[in-house]
């Protein structure tokens with residue numbers, strides 16, 4: 328067993344964290360040999376609920392979990408952490424405009440960026456889940472200048488998992504036999520789920536998903552719209568937003584970042600754009616990435632046709648607008 332690492336989960340009294348904490352604490356993310364000290368951050372009114380979560384984690388009797396630190400103080404929460412799951416955010420309330428939500432949440436991520444800058448390890452891996460996730464990650468990184476920008480990412484893995492599972496059902500193979508579905512852009516309704524480069528193992532043959540489904544309009548219209556609206560469909564059915572699947576996606580994202588991707592496989596992560604594929608620089612944009620030695624690189628050289636290009640432009644435009652609004656709020 329190696330020395331314990333410190334991992335923080337914010338929004339630790341919330342519904343995603345309720346599933347995520349168990350996944351982390353039993354070794355799904357950092358491995359079966361990595362002991363952990365879990366830091367749990369939430370806001371003062373949730374301190375009582377947090378105590379209940381601490382009790383349940385203790386009652387799980389998990390061998391890797393060496394200590395749990397519940398707190399409402401960012402200085403304690405971010406101290407010496409190697410990995411940060413930034414889940415906590417203000418939910419959208421009735422009558423609240425998207426702009427108001429963005430304003431409240433970027434303020435949270437500005438403060439957490441400053442706290443990460445001061446207290447976290449300089450090689451901390453930060454995954455932002457709380458919405459608007461891409462722009463929150465950008466803000467967080469901006470206020471943590473001593474930590475490399477590459478260490479800030481936002482989650483589009485839930486969208487990728489949804490897309491992959493959808494294709495698997497469509498071509499009737501286990502989900503593991505579908506690979507390289509891409510989510511481009513923002514974790515919002517403008518995201519572009521792209522099956523153009525995806526393959527599925529059908530029998531013994533690895534086939535292009537486009538060939539296997541053989542219905543271009545389905546893949547460019549219905550599929551895109553179903554994945555874009557999947558979150559809303561879960562809310563309509565469950566009367567609450569995705570939680571178990573969001574936690575699994577956060578776990579998958581960090582696990583791949585920590586351990587790397589296997590050859591020939593790429594995953595989607597929202598990362599700071601370097602201008603690849605004509606995407607504007609300096610927005611946090613979901614790209615296909617490969618990961619080695621805990622460092623991601625954007626997969627290059629994929630063919631982006633005119634249809635895809637138009638989708639990338641729409642989602643880029645939304646992210647540029649969010650960035651402008653966020654920076655205006657932060658500079659007030």
Ligand code: NAX
Nearest residue numbers: 338340341342343369370415416456457458460482485573
């Ligand atoms: P909950 O409302 O159940 O939990 C959020 C928790 O965050 C609450 O306990 C709240 O007190 C806490 N919180 C609020 N402000 C905080 C602060 N400043 N510091 C620490 N904790 C704070 O929401 P949940 O369902 O867990 O969702 C959390 C976030 O994930 C939301 O912003 C949601 O929109 C977002 N999602 C993002 C997804 C993605 O794919 N990127 C998918 C799932 C989810 O919708």
